[in-house]
Amino acid sequence: MSSSGRHVVSHSYWLERDLHPGAWWLWALGLAAAASRTTNPVLLIMLLGVACTVVLARRGDAPWAHAFRLYLWLALAIVVLRVAFRLVFGGGEGGTVLIPSPGIPLPSWAAGVTLFGPVSAESVLGGLYDGLRLAVMVVCIGAANALANPKRMLKAMPGALYETGTVVVVAMSVFPQLAESVLRVRAARRLRGDTSSGLHALRSVVVPVLEDALERSLRLAAAMDSRGYGRSGDASVATRRLTGVLTIGGLLGVCVGVYATLDSSSPRYLAAPLLAVGVGVAVGGFVLSGRRVRCTRYRPDRWRLAELVAAGSGLAAGVLMWMTTRVDPLVLNPSLSVLSWPTVSLLPAIAVLIGAVPAVLTPHPAVEGGAAPAEPGSAVRTSAASSRAVR
Amino acid sequence: MIRLDQVTVTYPGAVRPTLRDADLTIPEGELVLVSGRTGVGKSTLLGLLNGLVPHFTGGHLQGTVSIDGTDTRYRAPRELADLVGVVGQDPSAGFVTDVVEDELAYGMEQLGTAPDTMRTRVEETLDLLGIADLRRRPLRSLSGGQQQRVAIGSVLTAHPRVLVLDEPTSALDPTAAEEVLAAVTRLVHDLGVTVVMAEHRMERVVQYADAMLLLPGDGRVIQGTPAGLLATAVSVPPVVRLGRLAGWRPLPLSVRDARRVAAPLRARLAEAPAPRDDSPPAGSTVLAAERITVRYGHVVAVREVSLRLHAGQVTALMGRNGSGKSSLLWAVQGSGSRAAGGVDIDGVDPHDLPGKDARRLVGLVPQTAADLLYLETVQAECEAADREADAAPGTTRAMLDRIVADIDPDQHPRDLSEGQRLALVLAIQLAAAPRVLLLDEPTRGLDYGAKAAFGEVLRELTARGRSVVLATHDVELVAEVADRVVVMAEGEVVADGPVAHILSGSAALAPQVCRVLGGGWLTVGDVERALAGVPT
Numbered sequence: 053m054s055s056s057g058r059h060v061v062s063h064s065y066w067l068e069r070d071l072h073p074g075a076w077w078l079w080a081l082g083l084a085a086a087a088s089r090t091t092n093p094v095l096l097i098m099l100l101g102v103a104c105t106v107v108l109a110r111r112g113d114a115p116w117a118h119a120f121r122l123y124l125w126l127a128l129a130i131v132v133l134r135v136a137f138r139l140v141f142g143g144g145e146g147g148t149v150l151i152p153s154p155g156i157p158l159p160s161w162a163a164g165v166t167l168f169g170p171v172s173a174e175s176v177l178g179g180l181y182d183g184l185r186l187a188v189m190v191v192c193i194g195a196a197n198a199l200a201n202p203k204r205m206l207k208a209m210p211g212a213l214y215e216t217g218t219v220v221v222v223a224m225s226v227f228p229q230l231a232e233s234v235l236r237v238r239a240a241r242r243l244r245g246d247t248s249s250g251l252h253a254l255r256s257v258v259v260p261v262l263e264d265a266l267e268r269s270l271r272l273a274a275a276m277d278s279r280g281y282g283r284s285g286d287a288s289v290a291t292r293r294l295t296g297v298l299t300i301g302g303l304l305g306v307c308v309g310v311y312a313t314l315d316s317s318s319p320r321y322l323a324a325p326l327l328a329v330g331v332g333v334a335v336g337g338f339v340l341s342g343r344r345v346r347c348t349r350y351r352p353d354r355w356r357l358a359e360l361v362a363a364g365s366g367l368a369a370g371v372l373m374w375m376t377t378r379v380d381p382l383v384l385n386p387s388l389s390v391l392s393w394p395t396v397s398l399l400p401a402i403a404v405l406i407g408a409v410p411a412v413l414t415p416h417p418a419v420e421g422g423a424a425p426a427e428p429g430s431a432v433r434t435s436a437a438s439s440r441a442v443r
Numbered sequence: 444m445i446r447l448d449q450v451t452v453t454y455p456g457a458v459r460p461t462l463r464d465a466d467l468t469i470p471e472g473e474l475v476l477v478s479g480r481t482g483v484g485k486s487t488l489l490g491l492l493n494g495l496v497p498h499f500t501g502g503h504l505q506g507t508v509s510i511d512g513t514d515t516r517y518r519a520p521r522e523l524a525d526l527v528g529v530v531g532q533d534p535s536a537g538f539v540t541d542v543v544e545d546e547l548a549y550g551m552e553q554l555g556t557a558p559d560t561m562r563t564r565v566e567e568t569l570d571l572l573g574i575a576d577l578r579r580r581p582l583r584s585l586s587g588g589q590q591q592r593v594a595i596g597s598v599l600t601a602h603p604r605v606l607v608l609d610e611p612t613s614a615l616d617p618t619a620a621e622e623v624l625a626a627v628t629r630l631v632h633d634l635g636v637t638v639v640m641a642e643h644r645m646e647r648v649v650q651y652a653d654a655m656l657l658l659p660g661d662g663r664v665i666q667g668t669p670a671g672l673l674a675t676a677v678s679v680p681p682v683v684r685l686g687r688l689a690g691w692r693p694l695p696l697s698v699r700d701a702r703r704v705a706a707p708l709r710a711r712l713a714e715a716p717a718p719r720d721d722s723p724p725a726g727s728t729v730l731a732a733e734r735i736t737v738r739y740g741h742v743v744a745v746r747e748v749s750l751r752l753h754a755g756q757v758t759a760l761m762g763r764n765g766s767g768k769s770s771l772l773w774a775v776q777g778s779g780s781r782a783a784g785g786v787d788i789d790g791v792d793p794h795d796l797p798g799k800d801a802r803r804l805v806g807l808v809p810q811t812a813a814d815l816l817y818l819e820t821v822q823a824e825c826e827a828a829d830r831e832a833d834a835a836p837g838t839t840r841a842m843l844d845r846i847v848a849d850i851d852p853d854q855h856p857r858d859l860s861e862g863q864r865l866a867l868v869l870a871i872q873l874a875a876a877p878r879v880l881l882l883d884e885p886t887r888g889l890d891y892g893a894k895a896a897f898g899e900v901l902r903e904l905t906a907r908g909r910s911v912v913l914a915t916h917d918v919e920l921v922a923e924v925a926d927r928v929v930v931m932a933e934g935e936v937v938a939d940g941p942v943a944h945i946l947s948g949s950a951a952l953a954p955q956v957c958r959v960l961g962g963g964w965l966t967v968g969d970v971e972r973a974l975a976g977v978p979t
Contacts, residue, residue, distance in 0.1 A: 114581075203540070203541060218539070222539065225541065236809070237814045239778055239779075239814075240814035242778045242801075243776070243798070243802060243807050243809065244798075244802070244815050244831055244871065244872075245799040245801075245875060246798070246831055259817040259818075260813065263813075263857060264814075268536055271533065271536040272537060272539070273499075274495055274520075274531070274537075275531060275536065275537030275538075275539070276537075276539060277519070277521050278493050278495060278520045278521070278523075278524060278527070279521075279524050279539075279550040279553060279597070279598065280521045280553035280601070281553055282521055283522065283524070283554070347552050347553055347555055348552055348555050348556055348558055348561065349552060350545065350548030350551065350558070350561045350565070351544075351561075351562070352558075418579075
């Protein structure tokens with residue numbers, strides 16, 4: 053009995069499904085927090101590898117999943133820019149000069165800035181480490197976007213944010229449409245033989261695109277109205293104001309609290325206490341405004357064991373890295389004044405590797421498209437699975 | 444179920460009411476067809492049914508509209524969402540979510556339906572409309588017919604008693620239209636939903652309609668049986684015109700009814716000469732496209748298509764949605780992308796020319812013709828077109844007047860009717876006097892009258908030696924105006940030949956007259972001419 057019960061559990065655990073988007077976001081934020089604590093290139097590259105591994109192992113086949121590449125390019129651009137800035141502006145510091153070059157001191161109104169001074173290894177490395185840290189954080193966010201359907205994330209928002217969520221969803225679908233309509237209109241300009249440039253050309257593209265967008269949004273508004281959007285928007289003005297103040301105030305508190313927690317130089321009383329108060333106030337606002345929303349959710353994502361594994365691994369990575377700050381700060385921020393190969397100790401390495409757990413220990417995403425022509429095949433698969441489960 | 448009592452609707456700034464003293468009663472479970480020319484108030488009538496008129500559009504409503512006993516005057520459209528489901532002309536414009544399943548559930552979420560009920564209703568609706576295999580597909584990846592069915596499904600899940608459809612099959616190829624109509628009739632028969640539907644392509648729907656609302660254009664709404672109203676109406680489907688010509692009583696509304704009584708007419712026509720010369724004398728080749736290939740990423744939209752266009756010929760380009768018709772037209776014009784192949788017109792390839800010169804050789808009117816318009820008045824558009832084409836001032840306006848007379852020069856192009864706007868865009872493109880004119884779905888949203896006028900314009904163009912290509916789903920239009928038909932599927936040409944040969948030989952593409960009479964008779968005009976030459 054108990055063994056068959058365990059079989060059922062393990063089977064249902066591995067059933068292909070999309071994890072709750074919140075789990076992926078927590079995982080990614082944990083990794084990003086871990087990255088924010090270190091400039092050690094080895095650790096950062098490991099984090100990058102972990103993020104990529106998990107994305108490759110668990111992303112679906114949706115368009116947003118394929119946008120991950122763009123984040124990688126963005127990350128590369130960040131690193132290159134950081135180093136380039138150091139080359140252009142940051143000359144002078146550090147003793148190990150790689151390229152001796154005379155600086156161009158700027159006139160007095162830009163006092164203190166010298167262009168193209170002697171380039172030192174220290175400043176280049178500083179730029180590289182710094183850029184790498186930011187780049188890895190960006191990639192972590194990109195990983196969350198690739199793994200979690202952004203629209204489902206909005207759906208998982210508390211009821212209070214439902215209407216805001218809908219607005220955001222609609223706005224998000226407008227952008228690809230705008231891009232499409234710009235392309236269409238530009239093609240149409242060529243058909244008309246209009247080769248003009250400048251203000252006239254701009255107008256001949258912008259006017260039809262905006263007209264199209266306006267018409268489209270009016271039609272969408274009519275459609276949403278006829279389908280019942282906003283049936284329950286009857287709160288008193290006072291309640292609405294109160295919930296607004298609570299929500300915004302709480303979120304501000306959360307922002308400051310998070311900043312203080314991550315930035316070790318800010319006063320401690322701003323960190324945990326403010327974070328807690330902020331969360332409390334915001335939750336109060338959400339509950340209050342959520343009460344008047346009578347909408348229901350179709351197939352809401354649920355938190356189950358796999359979500360805990362994914363979110364937990366990211367958070368564990370962040371927490372372990374934070375603990376390393378106490379134990380072994382030099383590993384996290386290798387010295388730039390004495391050039392040496394960065395070293396890695398056990399604790400931060402474990403922290404990073406824990407982040408890779410979801411690549412193995414979470415279920416695969418559901419098959420996208422669902423247009424399974426092999427209807428009988430899938431039936432066979434489920435019956436096989438259930439028979440195994442029974443055994 | 445639906446009752447209009449002395450309803451008058453006047454929009455702000457309008458000289459006269461759009462609807463005047465409309466009285467009508469529609470019982471539960473009927474399929475009602477709303478008919479009338481463009482701009483007579485069909486959309487207003489449909490909008491009244493869920494309160495969009497006047498709550499959303501503005502305007503002044505007199506009289507009472509009641510749906511299942513509920514007066515729309517005191518209920519906003521969102522409050523009627525559980526009673527009336529509305530699907531607009533362009534279903535994709537009304538989609539809120541991005542996946543089929545979520546879209547079906549959206550309305551129910553707004554109504555606060557219990558989660559278990561939502562699950563079961565979504566499953567039922569998926570099956571009812573035959574879209575279960577699409578459930579996780581992104582909405583933007585669906586074909587037109589699939590989108591239309593999803594849009595219908597998305598309002599059906601709220602279990603409305605009334606379903607309002609505005610032009611549900613206009614943009615669809617014949618097969619997709621059949622799918623949608625089959626789904627709709629199933630709703631009427633199995634669930635007792637009351638359906639009110641406006642549709643220009645009456646030949647597709649009239650046979651399913653229990654009642655008809657005719658809007659003659661003076662604000663009145665006339666209610667009657669389809670057979671009764673169509674006996675005297677101005678715009679009627681071909682099978683009804685054939686019935687009138689042959690004097691059949693009662694007037695047949697479907698091909699099936701007509702075929703039963705058509706034997707004597709068929710016998711008479713057997714003595715007449717063949718309706719159309721099967722091989723019209725082809726003019727000289729104007730344009731030769733060789734092995735055109737278009738690809739988007741991994742998808743090959745057009746695969747090595749070679750096409751010769753002849754002077755004075757109208758070529759219809761047919762094929763289901765997504766078969767590569769538009770891509771081919773754009774590639775031939777030279778503006779679209781082209782992976783391989785070449786076009787030869789007077790020894791040059793328009794692809795290598797700047798847009799200004801390319802359009803002198805090949806003009807293209809795209810599917811969304813309004814994209815070409817960007818100025819505030821018709822007059823300004825015409826003047827800009829003269830400049831762009833280096834034509835004498837007034838050329839475009841003169842062309843426009845030849846196509847459609849009496850367009851107010853100070854009107855905003857967006858305020859024109861569909862037919863007038865098409866005429867304006869045609870005039871703009873013709874100002875450059877191209878040898879070849881390509882038209883992508885030009886008759887979308889045109890009523891029978893506007894289509895006939897459009898046919899006249901095409902005949903005039905070909906008489907002057909132009910070559911015209913027409914990508915369309917409208918077999919009746921093709922039967923009227925085309926000389927040659929090219930059928931595409933999966934980016935390849937699967938059939939190419941004279942119109943009579945291709946249309947009469949195809950099950951899906953045969954026009955109504957051909958289905959009734961067979962033997963190469965395509966249009967009522969053919970029959971009329973033949974009968975004039977045959978003694979009775």
